[in-house]
Amino acid sequence: MMHNPSSAALALPPCQDPQEHSETGFLTVQGIEKRFGAFTALDRVSLEVRRGEMVCLLGPSGCGKTTLLRTIAGLERQDAGQLHAGGRDISHLPPQARDYGILFQSYALFPNLTVADNVAYGLTGMKRDARRDRVAAMLDMVGLGGSQAKYPGQLSGGQQQRVALARALAPSPSLLLLDEPLSALDAQVREHLQLEIRRLQKQFGITTLMVTHDQEEAMVMADRIAVMQHGRIEQFGTPAEIYRRPATPFVADFIGHANWLPFTRISGSQVAVGALRLEIQAEEAELPSGRLFCRPESVELFATDATANRFQARVTDRIYLGNRYRLALAADALPGQTLLADVSDQAHERLAALPANDGLWVALPRQALQVFA
């Protein structure tokens, strides 16, 4: 099954309404700056993560997301800015005083210690029996009960990351940091573990910050996503907000697919695109010209004449994506432009039944159009 952020996953509301957590942030990042020589890795980044919330730092490689996570973990030292966690100022604390658990892409399990010894590694100052029970409970929780005596090398990658999760959660840290924990795994194992980690995160109610470059993963797992680029946070919001109302062209392009149509403004709610006059929502930015943004799945096919923003187009190319088709459309009214449109199987069948030369009516719904410079 393919995960498509545009359809099923998006329809799911965030599992916990963020509004319920109206108390102040558990983890507060204020104006963090980090430079490596002339390169600015983090440019005055601020972020607030609520108690029990799962936030994903999402962005292309080199955007600073891992540096931010490592700074919060105390593994890098910021050049400026403050960090607070659970009401404590942790800005200058060494890593071992910050109270977090962390998962790495490489698992970082100790290969010469058994699974049980790995999970018990952070359980210092506990009685032997209590420690053994805790290890057993943690292993049961990640679905690896009875694996105590095995060595990490005898487990699959997915199992090793579960052990690493059990090890990180065993000392009950107040914060969980995930540094691309699933990137080294096969697609199937990855999808399974995404849900698993999300379930445990909610069960523990543990505040979690995850780094990923995989937008689907962020969509599936996060309460809120911080999209990063060039050491800055471009947008911070729920997956739905980020997908439906991207704050910048970068976010719009990085998450999902996008159609970009150059326009010039005619009036408050009308723009000219090619030979077309399109209606847009009045509250859009008052730019004299710029680009219109529209998701491929928002393009409406078989538009009736009652629909606004309707024009004729023809299909020039199509790609089958398993659960839908992506069409490339050309329109006389939009010279030199190719419009992408995602359609369901049924819609595609209807399209195939259409007489060959019969023009196809498509529409760009007003509420799906967004204005960018």
Add this chain to the structure above:
Amino acid sequence: MAIEPSVQPAPALPLSTVDRSQGLLAGFKWLLLVLLLVGLGGPLLFILAQAVLQPDGSWAGAAPLMALFANINFLPMLGRSLWVSAMTAVVTVPLAYVFAYALQRTCIPFKGLWRGIGLLPLLAPSLLPGIALIYLFGNQGLFKEWMDGSIYGFWGILLGEVFYTFPHAMMILLSALSQADGRLYDAAHAMGASRWRIFRTVTLPATRYGIFGALCLVFTLTITDFGVPKITGGAYSVLAVEAYKAVVGQQQFGRGALIGLLLLVPALLTFALDGWLQRRQRANMSSRSEAYVPRPDWRRDGVNLLAVALIAAAILMMIVVAMGASLVKLWPYNLQLTLQHYDFDNMDGGGWLAYFNSLKLACGTSVVGTVVIFSGAWLMEKTRGQAPLSALLRMLCFLPMAVPGLVLGLGSLLFFNHPANPFNFLYGTMSLLVLCSIVHFYTTAHLTAVTALKQLDPEFEAASLSLKVPLLKTFIRVTVPLCLPQMLEIFRYLFVSSMTTVSAVIFLYRPDTVLASVAVLNMDDAGDVGPAAAMSTLILLTSAAAALLMHLAGSRWLARAQAWRRGRAH
């Protein structure tokens, strides 16, 4: 399941504990810095000062160097040193190339055995080949007529140095020949190239950096070694022996130091060159390369087997002659077996005390050295903080490779013998000998440690800190067990090296800290060649035993580690 989701923050670790463990690691780093500055920095500074200072400490500019060159004997001696070192390189490297080629690129049988024999010279002090040569070609030698006395001089130095430098060249070439892109050979065969043409156009170019590196190393080893020329050089005086004589015989420290400084030049050049070559060599193999696997070919294998057997026989002959001569009454006239040459206590040179001192030195150097060097490498590679300090330490760790033992020993002599030095009390003690040996062999051991550490998951330390476990505990519980094979390797290297070394320690011992290799030199000086051979044999056997022991320990570790290494394949 009775796991209550715990939202209450776990109690943070008391800050004092955290600070203490951080401070401890930083403290270790500073300690290592002091060790390297005292053991390496001070001596080097003092020997450099000799070149530009008058004996009374005033500035002398280039005058001392001018005086050295003005000496009528000096330029011919420099010429002889350069000539014999160059010739040694020219002879050793092709031999080592043939040997290494046969081991890496053919299907000859008993590769392990040949390899072991090729490495044997490492286990003996450089004095042993000299002694063996005298027994073979000297005035009372088996094949005296062959050389007609000319073994004392150029030929003696050349043959002895070839034996001594052979394994060093072989190791470089083994690694150069271990990398081969099988696709190039397939392509060459497909185009019908002859065996010789393939060798000339594929194999040789791919290993040219290794060959060049080996030439430079052999040259440097020879020009800075005085063990062989001391014994077989005769009237053919060379720089290294001259430096030794100036200091030990004539108490002319300044002159010795100046010659030592000159010897530093080829060593530094080789060092710089090696770094450059290694970068070039790495770029040679792309990740798309396929490993070359030799297929049996009776003609090629036969020729190579013959060559390897001949070289191995020559190496073995030297060792067997030295050993055999130590066990007979009077070589070669009375071949009755006897242990009289091992009765060291009734001879000059230090007796059994020297042997046991050497054991002490080897044990001390290998135990302390392994701990210090491995922990030091870990501190530099795996702990955060004190970045400038770590960078300085890294540089200091590479320096010893470029400093010949003779220079280090001379520098240490000048530095520790200085009356104003607060470490003056160390002079002549076993502790100083251990310190000097650790510093002398630091780089190779350090590189082994760094390579081992780089293979570990880089996040072990971060994971440990997140679990609030002090790094030192993870170092002992995880890092050390994982790196045990390489630690044994470091231990073996340090033990064998300090058991056989002469060059640095010869300037630093006192009568009560005399060493076995020094005793060999002294007994040979006194004309007791039989006992010198006996002591060399003892050194060789001890080194071999230590190497074997480390090998067994490594095998046992592997057997015990099977449990967690088994699963690594997937």
